[in-house]
Amino acid sequence: MKLRFLEVSVGVFVLLGIAALFYLAIQVSNIAEYRDRDTYHVVAYFDHIGGLKVRAPVTVSGVRIGRVAQIVYDPERFQARVTLAIQAGQDYLPADTQASIFTAGLLGEQYIALEPGGDYEMLADGDEVLFTQSALVLENMIGRVLTNISGD
């Protein structure tokens, strides 16, 4: 086997393999999100988080500006403590912003929607979102409907 051919074909093979990795990174996965790593953390307490998962999107007006970083139960407040990692560029959220847990579509995953308030002070790293709205639990809703019907 000629050395020249060997070298060229091995070079092409390695290049193709690396190109495939790049393709997987850029076209298939969400590597673009790793570019803006700078985030600040805001805490929100919910009575009930429903099916919210870590890494669920955090949106404003439907535009994603961050992700859920951590979910733990706070035994002192009897509430779920949800840490939101928000992109550093999106630092103009008023202090009285409301956080609600919504569901994307009928069976879709749950996400956090932020609705900006009117305060002049902005949320900063480590702050708490004071106004929250828990996830809708279908069983509770059905129960309420049933009691309403029987009450009439």
Place this chain on the structure above:
Amino acid sequence: MIEFLSGLGRSGLHWLAVLGRASTFLFRVLLAQDAVVRRFRLTLAEIYSVGVRSMLIIMVSGLFVGMVLGYQGYITLVNFGAAEALGGVVALSLVRELGPVVTALLFAGRAGSALTAEIGLMKTTEQLSAMEMMAVDPYRRVFAPRFFAGFLSMPLLAALFSAVGVMGGYIVGVGLLGVDSGSYFSQMQAVTDWREDVMSGVIKSIVFGFVVTWIAVFQGVDAEPTSEGISRATTQTVVVSALAVLGLDFILTGLMFGDM
């Protein structure tokens, strides 16, 4: 009863001895890895025979696996009105599981068996002993370049498999079944995480490459120096590699995604 017990003990001791020989062999091969750089031409030739010549079968299999995933995923998803999620299904199954595992199985059949047969024949025809007589270290001359070539080729081949598979799913899903092209890729990017999904697939393929090449080269060295011995060693390579890959895949998947 005593017969049965002694048989059990004998096979246990036999496997323990094989494992010991395999570990010492691996250790010596790893120590000889400096030869990879010093004898770069040899390594190049091995990467050619192990990696480049496996490329065609890997890419063709990847394409077809991706196309079948496109069909099957669509048939299931369309019942839930979620055909748009096809991209995510295809990408996740390829990147996490099918890419590394199927590539490793094909790699064991295509390249591993060839390595075992080649080295086994070298041993049978006493080429390895002849090398030692001439003070040429077979670990540096023969084993180290082959080991490195397999170790390097596997992750690249697995990445190729997944990438071609995603395109295969695109051909069927978007081209034939009419899933929207934009939502195919946006769904894919929404559910596939670079670190958790793609990188753990790459780690899997690196581990599989290491294990399959280790088994293949060791089986060749450990083969009985007869024609039956070589044929048995070649079969053993494929069987043991396949079992090791599937078992390891279960363990690695548990470790990587267990806490989700």
